[in-house]
Amino acid sequence: MKAYELVLQRIEAEISEGRLRIGDRLPGERALAERFGVSRTSVREAIRVLEVMGAIRTAAGSGPDAGAIIVAEPRSPLTSALRLHLATSHLPIADIVQTRVLLESWAVREASGKAGAAELAGAERLLDAMDDPGLAPEQFHLLDAEFHVSLSALAGNVLVSTVMASLRDAIHGYVMAVVPELPDWETTAAGLRREHHAVLRAVRDGDGDAAASLVAAHIEDFYRTARL
Amino acid sequence: MKAYELVLQRIEAEISEGRLRIGDRLPGERALAERFGVSRTSVREAIRVLEVMGAIRTAAGSGPDAGAIIVAEPRSPLTSALRLHLATSHLPIADIVQTRVLLESWAVREASGKAGAAELAGAERLLDAMDDPGLAPEQFHLLDAEFHVSLSALAGNVLVSTVMASLRDAIHGYVMAVVPELPDWETTAAGLRREHHAVLRAVRDGDGDAAASLVAAHIEDFYRTARL
């Protein structure tokens, strides 16, 4: 077994057994190297891996925020992995869109009637912000992504909403590359706004079936228009 | 920007632009270090990350299989990330089960009628192997996992089947830990076998709705029995 794998295993075990919890600080790299009987380099490789996996956050310097701190950021590793495998062309964009439709329509159906006014407030605020007619496409899409993610979060499934967010992040670049090609951005945006409001209304009214089919059509329409 | 991030970015860009394709070999670590103007250490950290992300495979020695080779193994990073975040207790098992039900019932519905005899042959062979009454629980569950994954693959969505496989892998340890607690393994196994055959039959007959509800009940039943 490689040295960094050993370190990885040991640290993961400590997290698993609850000896390390979120917010805790790992010992310094030099201390870990000594404890595990490996070089600091190997410890660093393990730390790197944990960092890109979203399990820890590192910062130099001293003080309470310095060092390697246990966090739970499941979104970033999913996003990176998706982006990377999208790049190898072994993961068709069509599959991503299909998965989005699947997850998101399930989420809004699940959320319908279940989500109270307080939970819906965040989504409404995003829609309000998107109503600004002077918004640049880039800003619009960032808000759009946030809206869809917050909608998915209403279903209360951490995994689903995390995957949703990662899917959005991973294809964001592709979407933005295609926006300038659109024949009429203003018209497209107006349609998107209208559809967003309709979806949110269905969720608020507790009409799960309507919300699901609306959101599915909304997503599929956009990708058809964008020819992705 | 950190040095290893720069290396990561450059290599990812080369993959993205098609200059590096699956099966290609990366230049040696020493050569990359010189090309990017960083130390070999930083190159190695980037390589490590790409490795755990399932984008490359490394091997020492010489010959055609040695060095860092571009691969596409999207399953392993998802599995590791899930396992890791499962360990931090910020990802409830219930969410994973719910997601499994969601994805898998969609997959079998999609596959119903679409999958031909050739595609179904693999799944049937697995069920035959699971009919062996002397099978140990561990072996049974490995075959079980394979069956569910091959079932999901029938829908033809790479992302969905990959996520499915990762979900199974990530919770495999939890499942195996609970099997010895079951009051009567043989009875449980018999039920699982029966349900598997029923699901496969529905898929073969093109009855998507039946297949979806059968597989959903199958999964939920098992986790209820296992009290996970």
Add this chain to the structure above:
DNA sequence: CTAGTGGCTGTGGTTGGACCACACAAAGTA
């Protein structure tokens, strides 16, 4: 002539040591 053997070479894997930039904390100073 063939089969085996040993060294050569290039690969990733690992180590120890050195230095840097950073950020806070504490001691010193106006």
Add this chain to the structure above:
DNA sequence: TACTTTGTGTGGTCCAACCACAGCCACTAG
């Protein structure tokens, strides 16, 4: 009291070696 300086511990980076490994190749014993 308020500011400045110094100290200390953190991660970030680099370097120069050495190891283990695996293929390749020339040499040698049969």
